[in-house]
Amino acid sequence: MHNDIKEKLFSQAEIERKIKELGRQITHDYKEGSLVLISILKGGVVFLADLMREIDLPLEIEFLGVESYGDSTKSSGVVQITKDCKIDLSAKDVLIVEDIMDTGLSLQYIIEILEKKNPRSLAICVLLDKVEAHQKDLQVEYSCFEIPNKFVVGYGLDYAEKYRNLPYIGILREEKYR
Ligand code: IMP
Ligand code: MG
Numbered sequence: 475m476h477n478d479i480k481e482k483l484f485s486q487a488e489i490e491r492k493i494k495e496l497g498r499q500i501t502h503d504y505k506e507g508s509l510v511l512i513s514i515l516k517g518g519v520v521f522l523a524d525l526m527r528e529i530d531l532p533l534e535i536e537f538l539g540v541e542s543y544g545d546s547t548k549s550s551g552v553v554q555i556t557k558d559c560k561i562d563l564s565a566k567d568v569l570i571v572e573d574i575m576d577t578g579l580s581l582q583y584i585i586e587i588l589e590k591k592n593p594r595s596l597a598i599c600v601l602l603d604k605v606e607a608h609q610k611d612l613q614v615e616y617s618c619f620e621i622p623n624k625f626v627v628g629y630g631l632d633y634a635e636k637y638r639n640l641p642y643i644g645i646l647r648e649e650k651y652r
Contacts, residue, residue, distance in 0.1 A: 475636075475637065475640060476640075478637070478646060478647055478650050479627070479628075479640075479644035479645065479646065479647065480644070480645045480646065480647045480648075481644060481645045482642055482643075482644045483619075483621060483626060483642075483643045483644055483645060484619060484629075484642060484643045485642050486641045486642050489524075489601075489618070489629060489642070489643065490524070492618040492619065493521075493524050493525055493528055493618065494528050496525065496528070496599070496616055496618060497525055497527075497528020497529045497530075498528070499616070500525075500529050500531075500569070500599070500616065501528075501529050501530045501531055504529075504531055504533075504567060504569075505531065507531075507567035507594075507595070508565060508566050508567055508594070509529070509531055509532075509533040509534070509566075509567050509569060510533065510534045510535070510536060510561070510563060510566045510567065510568050510569070510593075511525070511526055511529075511533060511534070511535045511536070511569050511571050512535075512536045512537070512538055512559060512568055512569070512570050512571065512588070513535065513536075513537050513538070513571045513572075514537075514538055514539075514540060514570065514571070514572045514573070514580070514584060515537050515538065515539040515540070515556070515557060516539075516630070516632070516638070517572070517573035517574065517630045517631050517632065517638070518571050518572050518573050518630060519537075519630055520573075520629050520630035520638065521571055521572075521573055521601045521629070521630055522535065522571045525571060525599075534561065534566075536559050536560070536561050537557060537559070538555070538557065538558065538559045538584065538587070538588075539555065539556035539557030539558075540553050540554065540555055540556065540580055540583065540584060541553065541554055541556050542554075542579065542580045553579060553580050553583040553584075555587070558587075559587075559588070559591070562591075563588065563591040563592065563593040564591070564592045564593065564594075565593075565594050566593050566594060567593065567594055567595045567597075568588060568593040568595065568596045568597070569597050569598075569599050569615075569616075570584060570585075570588070570596070570597070570598050570599060571599050572584075572598065572599070572600045572601075573600070573601050573602065573629075573630050573631050574600060574601065574602040574603070574604065574626075574631060575598075575600045575602070575603050575604065575608070575612070575614060575617070576604045576607050577607055577608065577609040577610065578608050578609055578610030578611075578612050579609060579610060581598060581600075581610070581612055582610045582612060585598075585612070597615040597616070598612065598613070598614045598615055598616070599614075599615065599616035599617070600614055600616070600617045600618070601617075601618045601619065601629070601630075602617075602618065602619050602620075602621050602626065602631075602643070603617040603619070603620045603621065604620075604621055604622070604623055605620050606622070606623045607623045619643075624645045625645065625646050625651065626643055626644065626645055626646065627640060627643070627644060627646050628640030628641070628642050628643045628644055629641065629642065629643050631643070633646055633650065633651055634651075
């Protein structure tokens, strides 16, 4: 697994530091709120598991499943729900916890789904932001790291369902997906 990584971008320790900082910020910002963290399956789960324990507030968690990628490394632009969110979000402050904003097509779609559930507020939190790849102009309230337009894996992010358990984030060798 480690040999398939061309370049390590963020170590386990760096990610941990960033998430602690982010947790403190969210704790401060949502003091008066009724926070629900909605993690996007499957890439957002590792991030959620670490982030939720750095937020010192009563909160709820929920999962939303969407698929856009198949096993390819380019966004298809077609997103479909694989698991809907079931809890009542009205009067809740929803924070979407997602692994990465690439084109933004998935997040755009997710926002549309969640807005229909009438939350009191809705914001986006991503671990990684591929700024050069954006096709949608979405407001991202929280983001840990900006990354170049390269295919990355680890810390929840996969290629063909593998590498999610890598404890750091790295660029996958091109020969592994060509
Ligand atoms: P978007 O719709 O193009 O923003 O893509 C969002 C989804 O594609 C993310 O939730 C990831 O699951 C996946 N994705 C985008 N870029 C990468 C990457 O570099 N590595 C792994 N998955 C990625
Ligand atoms: Mg994925």
